[in-house]
Amino acid sequence: MQRDPIATPTLARLYLGQGHVERARAVIDDCLARDPWDGHALVLRDRLAARSEASVTIVHTGDALRLAWNAVEDPAGAHVVLVAITQSGAPIATWVTSLRCATAIGSREIALPFARGSACACIGRVEPAGRRTAGGFAVLTVARPLSWP
Numbered sequence: 001m002q003r004d005p006i007a008t009p010t011l012a013r014l015y016l017g018q019g020h021v022e023r024a025r026a027v028i029d030d031c032l033a034r035d036p037w038d039g040h041a042l043v044l045r046d047r048l049a050a051r052s053e054a055s056v057t058i059v060h061t062g063d064a065l066r067l068a069w070n071a072v073e074d075p076a077g078a079h080v081v082l083v084a085i086t087q088s089g090a091p092i093a094t095w096v097t098s099l100r101c102a103t104a105i106g107s108r109e110i111a112l113p114f115a116r117g118s119a120c121a122c123i124g125r126v127e128p129a130g131r132r133t134a135g136g137f138a139v140l141t142v143a144r145p146l147s148w149p
Contacts, residue, residue, distance in 0.1 A: 007031050009040035016044075024048065052140035056080060056123050060148040061109065067121055067143075068107040075101040077125045078140065082110065086117035118147040 007030035015024035025048055031041035053071045060066075065082070072078050078101040086093050095113040101123065124139040 007034070009038065009044055012041070012044050016048075021048065052123075054078075054123050054141045056121050056141055056143045058082070058119055058121050058143050058146045060112075060146060064109040064111055065119060065146070066107060066109050069101060069123055070105050072101045072104045072123060072140070074125070075104050075106075078123055079125065080108070080121055080123050082119060082121045084113045084117050084119040086114035088114070088116065112148070116149055118145060120145045 007027045009028070009031060012024040012027040012031070015021075015027060024044070028041050028045050028048065031038050032045065035041070052073065054069065054073065055071060056067065056069045058065055058067055065084075067080055067082060069080060079098045080101060081096070081098040084095045093114065097110065099108060121143040122139050123141050124137050127136060127138045
């Protein structure tokens, strides 16, 4: 099998950024076939192995923010974290909340924390420290940011 001569971890990261996960995997496989000890390729391989199919969206419904999530693996251990910001005066105000997913597919409406603002949400879980990780909050997916009047 002929290997791609331009296969590099950088090319794989570009594919990932564009949402071409399978192309990124193929490039990483080519990199590791050429050099099984390529540190960047090894890290990206591990990152792809841990990749989640989960998704989360935020929609402004007039007087609330509607969070909807899908395909959350082990939902009992996962949380949706919502962060909102506003600048109605000189200081920037922030507001943060989290809720347990509880189900693999679900939604929840949260009253607007500010009349005007922006928000983003993620789904993640707290991971214990392990042999290869320091532990902490592991992000599974991030929503597109949203702003409202």
